[in-house]
Amino acid sequence: MLILGARDPAYREITSQADYLGRRRFLHLAAGVAFAPAAGGRFALSEPQTAKKDATSYNNFLELGESKEAPGENAHRFNPKPWTVEVGGEVDRPARFDLNDLLKAFPLEERVYRLRCVEAWSMVIPWIGFPLADLLKRVGPTSRGKYVEFITLHDPARLPGQRNPLYPWPYREGLRIDEAMHPLTLLAVGMYGETQIPAQNGAPIRLVVPWKYGFKSIKSIVSIRLVEAPPKTTWGMMQPGEYGFFSNVNPEVDHPRWSQKRERRIGEFLKRETLMFNGYADQVAHLYAGQDLRKDY
C-alpha cells in the first residue's frame, strides 16, 4: 500500500531523552550502579548520537588489530577483569584503585560528547564516567605535577596487537595539568547507557578529552602519573611532525597530509565543517591564551 504523507516523526513526538534515559537510570539503579543522565544538563548535546553499532564497529585500537573492524571482531579476546589503576608520581597520596572501587568512589554522570578523529571522521557518543579532576584531587597533585602521563595495559596475550614490533608498546598519552583538571576531561567507564565499555572502545576505563583529536583519549588505562616534564606520547614519538602534544581539534591547522577543515560524521552523507576545539571553544579556548596553535599543534 502506498502511504501518502508518510514522514519522520515530528520532534515533539519523539520520546524525550530525559524520559528514555530515565528508564535506563531506573534499570541501573535496580542493578546497583547509578549515573546521572546528561539530558537537559550542561553536558547534553542536541546533535544526533552515533548509532551504537557504528561506534562499536569502526574503531582505531591497534592493540586489537589494525583495521577499523578488527578491534570489534577481536573484542572477545580481551577480558578487562580484574582491573586496577595506579595513580602516582608527583602526588601527596599515591594509590592503587580497583576498578570497582573507582565506580563507587565518584558519582557517575552521562556526558554526550563529539568525538573527532584526526583522520577527519567524527561521532557523537554518550559516555558515562567521572571527571579526571575528581580522581586527581583525591590523590593531591604536588606543585611539581605539571603534566599527567597515561599508560595503556601492556599484555600481548590479551591485546594481541601489541605483538606488532613496529610500535613502542604500551600506548602512552599525556595532558598538561590544566587540561587534565578541566571539567570536560572525563574518565569514561561506560557508554550508551551502560556502565561498561566494550573492549574495542577502551574497556574498562578510558580517557575522553572531547576538544582534542581522538588519539589523545587513551584507552584501557592502567597508570596515571603526575610528572614535571611533558610526557612522551606514542604518536608523538613515532611521527612528531604529524601528531603534536596538544593535538587540539583545529580546522585552521591541517594535518601535513590532509585537510582538517571538514569531517565526515559517521552516519551522514555530506561532510560537516570542523569546529574550533571541536565545538568546545567557549569552555577551553582560555587554556591556550597566548599560545601559537600553529606551533603548538
Added chain:
Amino acid sequence: MSVRKAAWGLALVPLLWLAGKAWFFGMGANPIEAVIRFQGDWGLRFLVLTLCVTPLLRWYPRLAPARRTLGLLAFFFALSHLLLYVGVDKFFAWDELWRDIVKRRYITIGLIVFLMLLPLAVTSTNGWVKRLGFVAWKHLHLLVWPIAFLACLHFALMIKFYAYGEPMLYTGIFLILAGLRFHKRA
C-alpha cells in the same frame, strides 16, 4: 566464449563481491570511504592482471586480446575511484579539491596516474593503433609502467606509516613483472 568477453566478465567479480557484501553485511560505519577504497584496490588489481598477460603470451598466445580489456577495466575502476572522491567524498567542493591536489602528495600523484591512464584508455582501439602507427602506439603504452609504480606510491602515501605491507606487495609484483617484461632487452 572469446577471451575478450571472458576478460570483461572478470569485472563482475569485484562488482558482485561489493554488491554481496553490501547486501549481506552492509558497508560498515563509513560506507563512502569503504567503496572509494574498494574501487582503488580493484583498479590496482586489474593493472596487475593486465601486466600479467604479456609474460603469459609465451605459453598462451590466445590471451593477447585480454590485455587491452583488462587495461580498460583498470581504467574504469580508477575512473570511478576518482569520480567518487570528487563527487561523493568532496561533494564537488572545487576550491577544496584544488587545494588537495596542490598540497596533498598522494592526491597529486593519484591525479597524475589518472591523467596518464587517460591517453591509454582513449587509444585502446584498433583505429588508434593504425592512426599512431604500431611502434608509436606501443611506445605510448609503455606509460603503463610509470603508472603502476606511481599508483603504488599513491596508495602508500595515503595510509598510515605502519601499514605499508599492501602497497609494498603491489610494488614487488610490479617489479617482478617488469623484470619478466624487460630482461631480454638488457
